[in-house]
Amino acid sequence: MRLISWNVNGLRACLGKGFVESMRELDADFICIQETKMQEGQAEVDMPEFGHVYYSSAEKKGYSGTAVFAKEEPLHVQINFGKHTDEGRGVIMEYEKFFLVNVYVPNAQDKLKRIDYRMEWEDDFREFVLELDKKKPVIICGDMNVAKEEIDLKNPKSNRGNAGFSDQERDKMRELQGAGFVDTFRYLYPDAEGIYSWWSYRFNARKNNAGWRIDYFLVSDRIKDKIVDAKIHTDIFGSDHCPVELEIEL
Numbered sequence: 001m002r003l004i005s006w007n008v009n010g011l012r013a014c015l016g017k018g019f020v021e022s023m024r025e026l027d028a029d030f031i032c033i034q035e036t037k038m039q040e041g042q043a044e045v046d047m048p049e050f051g052h053v054y055y056s057s058a059e060k061k062g063y064s065g066t067a068v069f070a071k072e073e074p075l076h077v078q079i080n081f082g083k084h085t086d087e088g089r090g091v092i093m094e095y096e097k098f099f100l101v102n103v104y105v106p107n108a109q110d111k112l113k114r115i116d117y118r119m120e121w122e123d124d125f126r127e128f129v130l131e132l133d134k135k136k137p138v139i140i141c142g143d144m145n146v147a148k149e150e151i152d153l154k155n156p157k158s159n160r161g162n163a164g165f166s167d168q169e170r171d172k173m174r175e176l177q178g179a180g181f182v183d184t185f186r187y188l189y190p191d192a193e194g195i196y197s198w199w200s201y202r203f204n205a206r207k208n209n210a211g212w213r214i215d216y217f218l219v220s221d222r223i224k225d226k227i228v229d230a231k232i233h234t235d236i237f238g239s240d241h242c243p244v245e246l247e248i249e250l
Helices: 011-015 019-026 115-133 167-178 184-188 221-226
Strands: 002-007 030-034 052-056 066-070 076-079 090-094 099-104 138-143 181-183 215-220 227-232 244-248
Touching: 002 019, 002 099, 002 138, 002 215, 011 019, 030 099, 030 138, 052 076, 052 090, 066 090, 066 099, 099 115, 115 138, 115 167, 138 244, 167 181, 181 184, 181 221, 184 215, 184 227, 184 244, 215 221, 215 227, 215 244, 221 227
Parallel strands: 002 030, 099 138
Antiparallel strands: 002 244, 030 066, 052 066, 076 090, 090 099, 138 215, 181 215, 227 244
């Protein structure tokens, strides 16, 4: 089973930059996207092979948003979780052997002005996925807006304390993993350096590979032996992020 996750930074814009062609080439069973910046029905995505499509849109137009394109029909679909319902940050799908949670974690923003909400969101999210994990294994994917360790970004020293690399956010990711979830890329490639999933549009960051690895696939500890591969498709353009991939046998 192959899953793709991609923050497209506006699905309508990305459709004009080869989104469908790139996704078809990757030949996945699930495509999970973040930052759609649209309401359902505002764009036509020509991928009829994905017969089951679910959107979670923000109340604020042109902001946030998530979606999942699936070939297999789920047993159940939940849009968002708990009290976090207005920014379109989650699509949760239940299948016979697993839950799939596609998530777009809130950005702490400049000078960490939204860090208090981010911390609250993190605690609620961890509690939510742990409840799912009691029932069956969980696959979590998405833009999680944090580089956990120094190896996960090009310039850790100059970014220490900034949004995405604050001690608070890094500790919450450690807490999530410590609660029973594995970072699939680091599980397979613990020492891989210089492989990132997001680059600022400023300062020729992508050309210079001055990036951050903030897009993840996490899985329940008990299915880590089912991981086949985890990839970061740095050669695919169309957004300031690139797609990440998980191949797993369940």
